[in-house]
Amino acid sequence: MLNNLGENVEREGLLDTPKRYAKAMMYLTQGYKADIKEVINGALFSSTATGVVVVKDIDFFSMCEHHILPFHGKVHIAYIPSGKVLGLSKFARVVEVFARRLQIQEQLNEQIADAIEDILEPKGVIVSIEAAHMCMSMRGVQKIGSKTLTTVARGELKDDQKCNETLFKFFNSSVS
Ligand SMILES: Nc1nc2c(ncn2[C@@H]2O[C@H](COP(=O)(O)OP(=O)(O)OP(=O)(O)O)[C@@H](O)[C@H]2O)c(=O)[nH]1
Ligand SMILES: [Zn+2]
Numbered sequence: 001m002l003n004n005l006g007e008n009v010e011r012e013g014l015l016d017t018p019k020r021y022a023k024a025m026m027y028l029t030q031g032y033k034a035d036i037k038e039v040i041n042g043a044l045f046s047s048t049a050t051g052v053v054v055v056k057d058i059d060f061f062s063m064c065e066h067h068i069l070p071f072h073g074k075v076h077i078a079y080i081p082s083g084k085v086l087g088l089s090k091f092a093r094v095v096e097v098f099a100r101r102l103q104i105q106e107q108l109n110e111q112i113a114d115a116i117e118d119i120l121e122p123k124g125v126i127v128s129i130e131a132a133h134m135c136m137s138m139r140g141v142q143k144i145g146s147k148t149l150t151t152v153a154r155g156e157l158k159d160d161q162k163c164n165e166t167l168f169k170f171f172n173s174s175v176s
Contacts, residue, residue, distance in 0.1 A: 001056070002018070002023075014151050015095045022036040027100075028061070028100060029100055029102065030153070031096065032100075032101055034100070039093045039094065039096075043090050044084055044119065044120070045054075045085050046084060048083075049081045049085055052057060052080055052163070053079055053080075054077070054078040054120060054167065054170065055076070055077050055091045056077070056170070056171055057074050058091060058095050059137060060073065060074070062101070062105075063101075064134075064135050065103055065104055065134060068123040069138070069139070070072060071103075071133040072131060073130045073132055073147070075127065075128070075129050076127070077091050077127050078119060078127075078171075079122040079124065079157070080121070080125075080157065081120070082121055083121075095112060095116050096109040096113070105131055105150050108129065108135045109127055109129050109150040109151070112127045113126075113131075123155055124154060124156030124158065124160070124162060125153070125155060125157060128151040128152075128171050129148075129150050130146065130147065130148070130172075132147055132148075133148060139143050151168065
């Protein structure tokens with residue numbers, strides 16, 4: 001790549017760049033090697049809880065599969081327990097597993113929802129992602145402020161439109 005750019009690959013600043021780049025790429029795509037079971041690490045607890053649980057504003061960095069440029073933003077997750085609850089930090093760990101791959105936002109959204117369903121077998125789940133895509137801001141169409149919003153709802157949180165709308169508003173509100 002550096003040769004193709006017309007760079008002098010012998011100059012000091014670039015000598016270790018291929019190695020650094022490979023290392024950075026391995027880090028940014030480490031989700032391929034992750035094992036969800038290990039990630040959950042047994043933090044799945046029996047519970048009689050019936051109320052909606054929301055974990056919002058989970059920040060993430062991913063890489064778009066079309067341009068291998070970053071897209072980043074926030075993931076919001078809500079679910080209705082059905083006999084089990086998951087350790088709260090594990091939602092962010094699940095997000096990391098799927099974000100640290102070459103992705104498109106829609107697929108990332110589906111995969112996170114699938115994983116939550118598999119792990120928790122909840123009565124309902126909703127996962128929403130808001131993200132900015134570098135391939136749309138630093139190149140191409142060059143729209144800096146644009147954000148992409150995707151949502152996947154399953155079970156009771158798909159069927160209950162009112163609850164769905166309330167959660168969606170909460171996802172997009174700021175709370176401190
Ligand atoms: N649906 C979806 N599209 C994405 C995502 N990330 C990037 N893209 C789009 O993938 C498309 C690839 O289009 P192409 O026309 O093949 O590539 P391109 O010539 O680089 O397109 P431009 O970005 O319009 O310059 C672009 O429209 C990108 O915006 C994503 O997460 N989801
Ligand atoms: Zn892209």
